[in-house]
Amino acid sequence: MASDIEIARAAKLRPIADVAAGIGLAPADLDPYGHHIAKLATTSGAARGKLILVTAINPTPAGEGKTTTTIGLGDALNHIGRSAVIALREPSLGPVFGRKGGATGGGQSQVLPMDRINLHFTGDFHAITAAHNLLAALIDNALHFRLPTATGLPLDARHIQWRRVMDMNDRALRQIAVGMGPGNAPAREAGFDITVASEVMAILCLADDFDDLRLRLARIRIGRDEAGTPVTAGDIGATGAMMALLIDAIRPNLVQTIAGSAAFVHGGPFANIAHGCNSVVATRAALAHADFAVTEAGFGADLGAEKFCDIKCRSSGLRPAVAVLVATVRALKYHGGAPLATLAAEHPAALDAGLASLTRHIENLRLFGIPVVVAINEFSSDTAAEHAAVLSHCRETLGVAAHICRHWSQGAAGAADLAHSVAALADADTADFCLLYPDAMPLADKLRTVAQQIYRAADISLSPAAARQLRQFTDQGFGGLPVCIAKTPYSFTADEHVKGTATGFILPIREARLSAGAGFVVALAGDINTMPGLPRVPAALGMDVDAEGNITGLD
Numbered sequence: 001m002a003s004d005i006e007i008a009r010a011a012k013l014r015p016i017a018d019v020a021a022g023i024g025l026a027p028a029d030l031d032p033y034g035h036h037i038a039k040l041a042t043t044s045g046a047a048r049g050k051l052i053l054v055t056a057i058n059p060t061p062a063g064e065g066k067t068t069t070t071i072g073l074g075d076a077l078n079h080i081g082r083s084a085v086i087a088l089r090e091p092s093l094g095p096v097f098g099r100k101g102g103a104t105g106g107g108q109s110q111v112l113p114m115d116r117i118n119l120h121f122t123g124d125f126h127a128i129t130a131a132h133n134l135l136a137a138l139i140d141n142a143l144h145f146r147l148p149t150a151t152g153l154p155l156d157a158r159h160i161q162w163r164r165v166m167d168m169n170d171r172a173l174r175q176i177a178v179g180m181g182p183g184n185a186p187a188r189e190a191g192f193d194i195t196v197a198s199e200v201m202a203i204l205c206l207a208d209d210f211d212d213l214r215l216r217l218a219r220i221r222i223g224r225d226e227a228g229t230p231v232t233a234g235d236i237g238a239t240g241a242m243m244a245l246l247i248d249a250i251r252p253n254l255v256q257t258i259a260g261s262a263a264f265v266h267g268g269p270f271a272n273i274a275h276g277c278n279s280v281v282a283t284r285a286a287l288a289h290a291d292f293a294v295t296e297a298g299f300g301a302d303l304g305a306e307k308f309c310d311i312k313c314r315s316s317g318l319r320p321a322v323a324v325l326v327a328t329v330r331a332l333k334y335h336g337g338a339p340l341a342t343l344a345a346e347h348p349a350a351l352d353a354g355l356a357s358l359t360r361h362i363e364n365l366r367l368f369g370i371p372v373v374v375a376i377n378e379f380s381s382d383t384a385a386e387h388a389a390v391l392s393h394c395r396e397t398l399g400v401a402a403h404i405c406r407h408w409s410q411g412a413a414g415a416a417d418l419a420h421s422v423a424a425l426a427d428a429d430t431a432d433f434c435l436l437y438p439d440a441m442p443l444a445d446k447l448r449t450v451a452q453q454i455y456r457a458a459d460i461s462l463s464p465a466a467a468r469q470l471r472q473f474t475d476q477g478f479g480g481l482p483v484c485i486a487k488t489p490y491s492f493t494a495d496e497h498v499k500g501t502a503t504g505f506i507l508p509i510r511e512a513r514l515s516a517g518a519g520f521v522v523a524l525a526g527d528i529n530t531m532p533g534l535p536r537v538p539a540a541l542g543m544d545v546d547a548e549g550n551i552t553g554l555d
Contacts (some may be wrong), residue, residue, distance in 0.1 A: 008114040023289040047287040056326040058300040065377040072109035072407025074294040075259040076419035079412035085286040086263035087295040094169040097540035107408035127249040131242040132200040144185040150235035153225040157186040160223040167195035171533030193530040202518035205267035205279040216517040252282035271298030273486040275307040299489035321426040323370040344381035369432035374402035439480040451507040469512040487525035494526025
């Protein structure tokens with residue numbers, strides 16, 4: 001088979017104005033970035049469609065194809081005569097050059113041009129990085145000159161909580177010292193996060209419009225003044241300059257799939273260390289221009305789907321009509337105990353054990369009142385017996401519709417059965433959406449609720465620092481915010497080596513961070529890092545540019 005980038009390069013792209021016209025957008029609605037990419041000139045428009053959420057079981061090193069399925073489903077809905085627009089996150093350079101590779105789908109279900117989308121695209125991530133780091137520079141400048149803040153007092157260098165970011169995996173930057181040497185700001189410990197963990201990224205993705213973006217940026221908590229009073233980005237006058245850097249980045253990007261379907265690709269917080277969803281403005285744009293908006297939430301349903309519901313939907317009022325849970329035979333075998341190197345072989349016992357993971361994710365989605373369809377993303381190593389076992393478990397044991405999906409190799413036609421099932425379920429209006437916990441629940445109890453009901457933990461354990469931080473946030477008026485648990489995506493526990501459906505464990509919370517502008521509290525579980533490192537052999541080592549200027553090794 002040809003590689004993803006070879007398939008993408010062979011595809012015939014339509015002018016982006018034609019793609020836009022197909023969903024009712026006029027040339028005046030677009031700000032073109034070349035022939036095949038555009039930003040929306042306006043983000044207005046009333047919702048007309050229904051929201052379809054694509055999520056997955058816990059990921060494995062083998063890969064499950066959630067983005068590929070999201071694209072394949074959108075193409076398939078258009079293929080069967082129902083209009084659909086896809087809404088995806090933008091890829092981060094961290095995984096592109098690290099372990100996972102690109103995030104534009106695969107095979108015949110890709111968004112294009114995949115090389116530009118996976119790399120610099122329209123510069124949104126660069127703008128977010130610049131806005132975040134501008135705030136950091138203004139903070140250190142205020143420390144250097146001991147400038148008074150809006151509270152009347154200078155910042156206290158001992159209590160600065162704003163870190164810097166870059167969109168690259170670099171473990172050496174997790175902890176750094178700044179202000180070293182004569183004539184600099186006061187020396188202090190600091191560090192870098194990856195851009196997809198930036199609160200500015202979360203703010204851009206949750207903001208309703210320009211005015212809401214401004215209000216959220218101004219609320220960013222950066223530290224304290226010398227009397228211990230909290231200080232925000234607005235208190236040091238940073239909001240306007242940050243807005244100037246983000247004025248284009250908040251507008252959704254329009255591209256197309258290999259099949260010619262319209263896709264908004266915008267925003268990109270990770271779901272293991274952030275809230276894992278594309279922007280609210282892009283999702284609403286998709287809903288305004290089709291019968292169905294097909295979107296995804298990052299990593300497994302225990303992270304991405306929970307945060308989609310409890311953070312994005314809570315904040316925006318969006319409500320999914322159907323959830324599609326992506327699974328693969330080989331991933332189920334992996335979660336059932338089969339070694340990674342043997343997943344191509346039949347393992348009936350491991351597959352049977354792995355079905356418990358599928359069951360748990362379906363149960364979890366039902367907690368939110370969302371009807372579920374299972375998409376079994378086919379791989380060439382699958383056997384008919386394995387497909388039959390998974391289909392039987394879904395349909396007969398769980399009473400859930402399930403389909404073998406071949407969109408990777410066949411494009412839209414390969415997901416037609418899934419599309420018919422999703423459309424019928426959405427048309428039936430059986431969703432009864434609800435949140436997992438109320439706003440008024442104490443922050444620690446919100447964490448406990450997610451841990452117990454979604455992960456099946458016995459309880460949480462708060463470090464002394466985390467317990468103190470949660471008390472402070474509550475005392476300062478932020479106890480009503482939702483929580484965003486940052487943990488490994490590879491297990492229901494905080495230990496990535498624990499596979500399957502663990503129960504009865506304790507989820508350790510070591511630190512809590514307030515994202516006042518984004519509107520949630522981040523809880524770091526286990527040894528999760530907000531700045532990933534590169535693997536021993538990063539994907540970057542296999543990339544190059546040929547004599548014709550074509551990028552190679554980008555998949």
